[in-house]
Amino acid sequence: MKNPSPDNHLTSPIPPRTAVWRMFDRIAHRYDLLNRLLSFRQDVVWRKRVVNFLPERNQLHVLDLATGTGDLLIALQENSTRVASGVGIDLAEKMLEIGREKLRKKSLDERLTLQKGDAMAIPFPENTFDVVTIAFGIRNVEDVEKSLKEMYRVLKNKGRVLILEFSLPENRIFRAIYLFYFRNILPRIGGWISGDSTAYRYLNRTVETFPYGKEFCRLLQSAGFKEVSFTPLTFGIATIYQGDKVGEGSGHTI
Structure with missing residues (x-):
């Protein structure tokens, strides 16, 4: 699977990561x-699909990176x-x-917790988690x-x-239909509702x-x-990637 070369409209620079998480703070309310x-x-459907890829054992301890408002953690907890x-x-x-606040309303705040942390410097010791997840966030990571090596370390x-x-x-x-929507419709709707069109041009x-695909698997x-x-x-609009850590670490508890 060969990835496309950037089109001319994609030549503007990607903002630094400090600007990225501040951008997400600006649109958090929407x-x-x-x-x-x-x-x-479809984002709800896709997160529920991730449940099907969990390891076949019980008492899983999960770390979700770039968790945002916690949607993936909530989907995993409620569906597995x-x-x-x-x-x-x-x-x-x-x-x-x-x-x-979502966790409190769903009475999930005893099992699930959210804290400030960096996906490039995960604040946990090695061999801590059974599963590490990240949804729609890996492309926002600077390195x-x-x-990925940090994910491997804490597993x-x-x-x-x-x-x-x-x-x-x-x-x-x-x-072609998807890219037309992504380039022309999504940024306008996203910008109008959130009040920040920059965020949705960045997404595009x-x-x-x-x-x-195969390139990310490498x-x-x-x-x-x-x-x-x-x-x-959904015809390739999104993809679930899976990888296992084999033969290392006995594990810590949290």
């Missing part, structure tokens, strides 16, 4: 609404009896505040390879990384230029993961 609206609620606890980290404090032996991320459809006709640029393998695979969703 983030969940826009996710549902702009994806036609195998998840015992979860921690979500993010740099956008306003997103975390909204997420903590992807460093973040226990036989632990699993699960990454849900946007990708591009392989079908040319569907891709990062999705179109980020590696996906990054996972370079970080040390085994049994790496990917599963396209």
Whole structure:
């Protein structure tokens, strides 16, 4: 699967990561609404699909990176009896505040916690978690390879990384329709509702230029993961990536 070369409209520079998490803070009050609206609620379906890729054992301790308002952690907790606890980290404090309130309302705040943290410097010791997840966040990380190695570090032996991320459809006709929506419609609607059109132009640029499919799998393998695979969703609009840590670490408790 060959990834596309950036088009001319994608040549503007990607903002530094401090600007990125501040941008997410600015749109935090409309983030969940826009996710549902702009994806036609497919983001909810995709997160529930991640449950199917959890390891086949009980009492799983999960770390969710770039957790935002905690949607993926909530989906895992509500749809799997195998998840015992979860921690979500993010740099956008306003997103975390909204997420903590969601957890309280759902009475999930005893099993799930959210805290400020960096996906490139995960604030936990090695061999701590059974599962590390990240949804629609890996492309926002400044150093992807460093973040993947951090995920590997904090996973226990036989632990699993699960990454849900946007990708591009392989079908040319569907891709053309999708890119027209992504480039012309999504930024306008997102900007109008959130009051920040910059955020949704940024989304468009990062999705179109980020590696996906086999190319991203090679990054996972370079970080040390085994049994790496990917599963396209909804004609390839999004993809779930899976990789396992094999043969290292006895595990810490949190």
